[in-house]
Amino acid sequence: xxxxxxxxxxxxxxxxxxxxxxxxxxxxxxxxxxxxxxxxxxxxxxxxxxxxxxxxxxxxxxxxxxxxxxxxxxxxxxxxxxxxxxxxxxxxxxxxxxxxxxxxxxxxxxxxxxxxxxxxxxxxxxxxxxxxxxxxxxxxxxxxxxxxxxxxxxxxxxxxxxxxxxxxxxxxxxxxxxxxxxxxxxxxxxxxxxxxxxxxxxxxxxxxxxxxxxxxxxxxxxxxxxxxxxxxxxxxxxxxxxxxxxxxxxxxxxxxxxxxxxxxxxxxxxxxxxxxxxxxxxxxxxxxxxxxxxxxxxxxxxxxxxxxxxxxxxxxxxxxxxxxxxxxxxxxxxxxxxxxxxxxxxxxxxxxxxxxxxxxxxxxxxxxxxxxxxxxxxxxxxxxxxxxxxxxxxxxxxxxxxxxxxxxxxxxxxxxxxxxxxxxxxxxxxxxxxxxxxxxx
RNA sequence: CGGGGCGUAGCGCAGUCUGGUAGCGCGUCUGCCUUGGGCGCAGAAGGUCGUCGGUUCAAAUCCGGCCGCCCCGACCA
Numbered sequence: 001x002x003x004x005x006x007x008x009x010x011x012x013x014x015x016x017x018x019x020x021x022x023x024x025x026x027x028x029x030x031x032x033x034x035x036x037x038x039x040x041x042x043x044x045x046x047x048x049x050x051x052x053x054x055x056x057x058x059x060x061x062x063x064x065x066x067x068x069x070x071x072x073x074x075x076x077x078x079x080x081x082x083x084x085x086x087x088x089x090x091x092x093x094x095x096x097x098x099x100x101x102x103x104x105x106x107x108x109x110x111x112x113x114x115x116x117x118x119x120x121x122x123x124x125x126x127x128x129x130x131x132x133x134x135x136x137x138x139x140x141x142x143x144x145x146x147x148x149x150x151x152x153x154x155x156x157x158x159x160x161x162x163x164x165x166x167x168x169x170x171x172x173x174x175x176x177x178x179x180x181x182x183x184x185x186x187x188x189x190x191x192x193x194x195x196x197x198x199x200x201x202x203x204x205x206x207x208x209x210x211x212x213x214x215x216x217x218x219x220x221x222x223x224x225x226x227x228x229x230x231x232x233x234x235x236x237x238x239x240x241x242x243x244x245x246x247x248x249x250x251x252x253x254x255x256x257x258x259x260x261x262x263x264x265x266x267x268x269x270x271x272x273x274x275x276x277x278x279x280x281x282x283x284x285x286x287x288x289x290x291x292x293x294x295x296x297x298x299x300x301x302x303x304x305x306x307x308x309x310x311x312x313x314x315x316x317x318x319x320x321x322x323x324x325x326x327x328x329x330x331x332x333x334x335x336x337x338x339x340x341x342x343x344x345x346x347x348x349x350x351x352x353x354x355x356x357x358x359x360x361x362x363x364x365x366x367x368x369x370x371x372x373x374x375x376x377x378x379x380x381x382x383x384x385x386x387x388x389x390x391x392x393x394x395x396x397x398x399x400x401x402x403x404x405x406x407x408x409x410x411x412x413x414x415x416x417x418x419x420x421x422x423x424x425x426x427x428x429x430x431x432x433x434x435x436x437x438x439x440x441x
Numbered sequence: 442c443g444g445g446g447c448g449u450a451g452c453g454c455a456g457u458c459u460g461g462u463a464g465c466g467c468g469u470c471u472g473c474c475u476u477g478g479g480c481g482c483a484g485a486a487g488g489u490c491g492u493c494g495g496u497u498c499a500a501a502u503c504c505g506g507c508c509g510c511c512c513c514g515a516c517c518a
Contacts, residue, residue, distance in 0.1 A: 144512095388477040388480095
């Protein structure tokens with residue numbers, strides 16, 4: 001993409017309303033614009049990132065055996081009366097009326113709708129287990145939206161719901177999501193740690209929040225240091241096998257958010273291994289048994305003709321929140337640096353002298369070759385002083401950079417706090433393309 | 442929802458106390474210059490001062506209503 005033709009309004013100064021670093025950088029790098037309190041429009045660059053995150057979430061859900069559906073944003077109030085939550089939910093739910101004065105709502109979550117869809121479509125224990133997910137915009141009328149997309153009112157969430165005939169099956173479904181979440185966040189370059197979360201009236205230990213460590217995080221968290229560097233991606237994961245050993249490995253070390261914190265247990269960890277930090281919740285998984293299936297009568301016939309109330313779990317990932325979360329975890333004073341997997345463009349090509357035909361020609365050939373190798377490129381061909389271009393590129397945070405000037409071509413990986421890529425020797429285009437193609441595989 | 446603050450050009454702000462023809466920096470546009478990390482010179486465009494009403498010869502400025510936005514706290518993907 002040529003920057004001279006791209007809709008990419010960057011800002012030199014910090015907008016007054018943005019207090020948190022990811023919010024500031026998202027506005028300044030031209031990723032989003034606010035349209036109302038807690039509601040954002042996604043500009044081309046930001047939308048690319050959002051779609052990349054969504055893609056990774058989808059791939060991992062699919063790999064775990066979950067099936068994608070798409071439920072509407074608008075729901076009927078009657079649906080929520082069935083579960084008893086219409087009155088219980090409170091003012092966070094945006095309630096609206098259609099032209100016939102029917103009560104509707106903008107969905108804050110989808111337990112009711114999915115339960116009905118499942119109930120009406122599954123009649124036998126043979127139809128189980130099932131796990132259905134969708135990635136859809138939600139609306140929660142937060143009293144106080146803040147931190148940009150990290151606590152918006154309208155937000156994109158992946159939510160899914162598992163259905164099993166018994167608790168043992170529900171635990172297997174839960175474990176699949178546990179592992180899928182570990183993989184999902186790791187693929188985005190995040191160190192997300194599963195932490196014991198409040199299970200409410202159901203009890204047990206089957207609820208975990210996935211927390212990304214970041215100084216600017218909303219909640220205080222406490223865990224064993226060993227969890228930080230655990231690596232799931234090098235692990236072979238077989239979703240048809242027993243995942244309990246992996247889950248145990250992650251849950252055997254202490255990790256809890258502030259509200260679940262157990263000081264005594266924490267202090268049993270050797271002092272050098274204790275980690276007290278701040279974190280951002282990017283995912284939450286939950287087993288809730290028959291909380292919805294019972295009142296909404298989601299039952300299937302068992303092998304002996306008996307009625308089985310299905311056991312359910314729900315699992316959420318804040319897709320739009322992750323954009324902010326990733327920036328919080330990967331930025332410096334100059335701007336963002338995206339992990340390769342979510343970067344809006346993998347490579348920035350900076351033309352130091354666009355009115356020099358030879359340099360521009362080199363840039364064009366380079367961009368074409370990279371794109372032919374499946375590498376996304378943002379090509380800064382604007383007639384600007386190089387300093388201004390680098391400042392924009394630093395904000396935008398492409399993980400790789402190629403600089404082309406009259407003196408030659410340079411390529412390098414952009415590092416936090418060390419963003420200079422310099423031309424020491426002239427590199428051949430073919431060499432750059434081959435190198436980047438290999439590194440960005 | 443309790444407490445605090447703000448609304449003046451795309452962004453950051455001054456002007457409001459003490460009423461008198463709306464300003465600065467950055468960005469944008471034009472020309473020249475420059476080109477290895479937000480360069481320089483010259484010129485230009487751009488604002489019914491959030492909105493409605495009141496006071497006044499005169500309102501960005503004083504008074505009142507409304508709307509919007511931000512921050513702290515309690516609540517949450």
